[in-house]
Amino acid sequence: MELRQLTYFVAVCEELSFSGAAARCFISQSAISHQISRLERDLGVQLFERSTRSVVPTDATTRLLPLAKQMLSLESAIRAAVRITGPRVRLTANMSFATRSLSAIASTRAAHQGAEIEFVIKPFRQRIAAVADGDCDLALIRGSVDQPGLTVEKLWVEDLVIATSAGHPLATRDVVTLTDLSKYPLLLPPEQEQVLLHTIIRSAFAEKPMGPTYGPPIPPDHTASMELINRPDAWTVLYADSSTEGLVVLKLAEHPLRIPVSAVLRSDVRRSPILATLLASLHRG
Incomplete structure (x- = not known):
């Protein structure tokens, strides 16, 4: 068993996606899968039930996860203790x-x-x-x-931006309002992964007659760009320094969304x- 395997294991547990864990750890998906398979062989148990659509932790994973996090925390403490x-x-x-x-x-x-x-x-x-x-x-x-x-x-304080595909009905406007956007599906990662972003959106719509119309959550292994291309009627919120290649950034008429x-x-x-x-x-x- 290696510490890097535990790092990858924790990432897969938290992302519930091998591709999402690979992106988080800055390695290839095949490398993540290989190291998890090695860890399973070393421990003699299956840690994840894999399918083309989902990654499901097993009972052994539930028992291992807190210990793996403890080991990684100890590694950080050891490095800190011996730092020059x-x-x-x-x-x-x-x-x-x-x-x-x-x-x-x-x-x-x-x-x-x-x-x-x-x-x-x-x-x-x-x-x-x-x-x-x-x-x-x-x-x-x-x-x-x-x-x-x-x-x-x-x-x-960082401004957030409104983004759509070039084919969105509002894409040619100079400015848009939250009311304009409310009738179109909003695509965001699941709330448990982006609590702050969801909170900012709810606060922005709090005094509006209509709240946002939420579309399906963006899966961990998908990008906002791809989701908007597949859903040209949808919109999303990005950090100002996020890549917006292939997307149209819209100016919000109201107070800017900030984080x-x-x-x-x-x-x-x-x-x-x-x-x-x-x-x-x-x-x-």
């Missing part, structure tokens, strides 16, 4: 924050010659765990998190000059 102290900061985020993060890192390195700043790609839950365990110094997230021992510092971006740090973290400069650079953008 010195002018180094570890920033964890996902790829959507790459441009702003790397710009802030470059500014910080220019101000602190010889500083080592790592940019570590992790999904949301692992980002929070890495900061809590001390493996990373700060994490970038959209929204907030309420967890003992962690501090959340608001950095900037806060925050830094998560340990409450007891010592803010070194490097960390302070990095946070200031992220604030400035």
